[in-house]
Amino acid sequence: MSGGLSPRVLVVDDLEPARRLLVDAIKAVLAKRGQDASGIEEASSFTEAMVLLDRKFDFAFVDLHLPDGRGWDIIRSLKSSYDILVAAVTVMDDSQSVEATLAAGADGYLIKDAEPELLHFRIERLMAGEPSLSPAIARMMLARFRPHQNEEEDPLTDREREVLSLVGRGLRAKEVAEQLQISSHTVRDHLKSIYRKLDVSSRAEVAIEAQKRNLT
Amino acid sequence: MSGGLSPRVLVVDDLEPARRLLVDAIKAVLAKRGQDASGIEEASSFTEAMVLLDRKFDFAFVDLHLPDGRGWDIIRSLKSSYDILVAAVTVMDDSQSVEATLAAGADGYLIKDAEPELLHFRIERLMAGEPSLSPAIARMMLARFRPHQNEEEDPLTDREREVLSLVGRGLRAKEVAEQLQISSHTVRDHLKSIYRKLDVSSRAEVAIEAQKRNLT
DNA sequence: CCGACCATCCCGCAAATGGGGGATGAACCG
DNA sequence: CGGTTCATCCCCCATTTGCGGGATGGTCGG
Known part of the structure; x- marks a missing residue:
């Protein structure tokens, strides 16, 4: 995955502007690495993404909120079939889907509203093979490790x-x-x-x- | 915590060079933020750290591997008594202690052998209130979320x-x-x-x- | 001291559960 | 075609559960 001059990258998002933002950021990272950007494929829906799955990608950026399916199902498929680094991309940090997404095997979890240079940084890290988590997500994960003695007190003795x-x-x-x-x-x-x-x-x-x- | 011109920072590590490294990095970050570095306190042992606990710190960097006690006990005390951001610092990523440390409420987990500029970056992030995890730790956390993906497929219809x-x-x-x-x-x-x-x-x-x- | 919780023990009973059996049609595969 | 698996239905029966009572002693705060 790291050697290729033209890494194959899959970008899945139903919203065109979001896709643009991502693709641009990815291109910037690739340029910085001196790699070719011709291997970028885009999909604008769940079904569109599913037909591309047999293609072998090196990286994937998958929006979780698709009109016709769940992003993490795509992630699961990708991660289970071959070696690939996958980041979930989303606007909101609904703790419900965080679980499912991480369980599906995502290597990163990006929140779209981050500043462009942070997005760039995260993509760079992901492509370097490091897990890349937005702060909000990291916080959520950390919270999971704490003894869940949250919630006021429960009435139990x-x-x-x-x-x-x-x-x-x-x-x-x-x-x-x-x-x-x-x-x-x-x-x-x-x-x-x-x-x-x-x-x-x-x-x-x-x-x-x-x-x-x-x-x- | 963010307003003060001279944030109080606790650094706990039994090894002098490691402490130096941390303190220098912290000073650099503070300098960049235009803040005073006079609030840095150092402790070189578990017991030494414990007597400092009643002082109110804004940030703490605690080595997990102390000769006379467990770093995460310090972390737990710190986190439970007042509002503070705490990072665990260690050389090795023994998955045993990762659990305990995160459960103790650490906001970050740094590995000392990172390049200085990365250390700087992580400290900066932590002081900005963002969780800060070394890649190896993040990877470990991500792994915890994956369905202990044992087993082939389950035999259920x-x-x-x-x-x-x-x-x-x-x-x-x-x-x-x-x-x-x-x-x-x-x-x-x-x-x-x-x-x-x-x-x-x-x-x-x-x-x-x-x-x-x-x-x- | 009294009331309040708490932990502990008990009874009884209707309903649900867990585990065993057998049976049928449909689908699928060699 | 025959075998297998699946989904579906059924019966029986011992045990467990869920829910309604009642009772005793301990602790703790007012």
Whole structure:
């Protein structure tokens, strides 16, 4: 990927101006590297991008917000089929899609409203093989690593949190009971409180809540 | 933190040369910002750092590898008591400590062997309030987000994945049944297959698996 | 001391679940 | 064509769960 004089680059974005911005920035980076810009391909929709996937690209910049599909599905396809560096590009930092995008294997995550020279810098870094994340995204990632004890305080007592954790791992009442050295009745009582306080009514929901609280 | 003409900066590292390197880089950044460098404090050990904690700093650069303690404990203390930007500094990128450090609330993670101008850049970014991560660390973080992409493909059929998704959201058999317009018997049959294939035996575990597969 | 939480234990019961079985049609593949 | 997998339906039955009670002792703040 690094040797070629004319790297093949895929740019996917439904909005023409955004594509221009990206392509220009990429061209600038390539020029700086003394490389040819003839290998740049553009796609303006999900389907358009999908038909290009069999072509082998060295780099790809994929907008997440396409009218006819999800950007991260493109990213997943790209990353799973051959060796390529992919950056997600988007305007908004909806934390929902960040997860999905990073899970799809993106090597970078750029926010379009950055100043041009920062965009240039990030593209440069990405093409140098380094992960390239916009500050907002990096912040979001960092937050994921912190013990998710966010959210004011939850109304749960320590014991309930303990039970929540174990049940959230998939244990059943009896197992939790012997783990905590208490009666299974008690476990179920705590569970009742948890159900009431968190407004849920099944083990599955409890597992979800446990995840949400990072009580793995 | 941003307004002061003489930001208070804490530098913790047991090795003198490393401290020099950091302090010099910090001074350079401060000079560039037209700020005074008189607020820089140095500590050469864990204990030395701990006694300085009550002083209020704006920024801190903490080496993780101290002879008498763990850098991330310092970071945790700093972050938990007041508003401050903290970067971890280290030579090696032992993935063990990365977890702990990020969990402690570090805003940046610098690797010392970077070229001076990159170090300068990273410090600058951090002081501007942006998270600042060395590429190796960013890579490591990105890897954490990828679905522990083990396993070939999962053995589930489309229908089973559909059921998995709904059950993973906390629905019960009957609800899934009407959602999919099939009999609740069938739902439970699919569930049986899922249990067998994923080697689980409860709703809670199914919910966990669903999460793991991004079938939110 | 009293009320409030909390953790602990228990009972009972209807409903849901988990695990075993069997059966049918449709689709697909060699 | 015969075999396999899939999706669909069904039955049975022991166990678990969800939900309604009631009860005791401990701790802590007012």
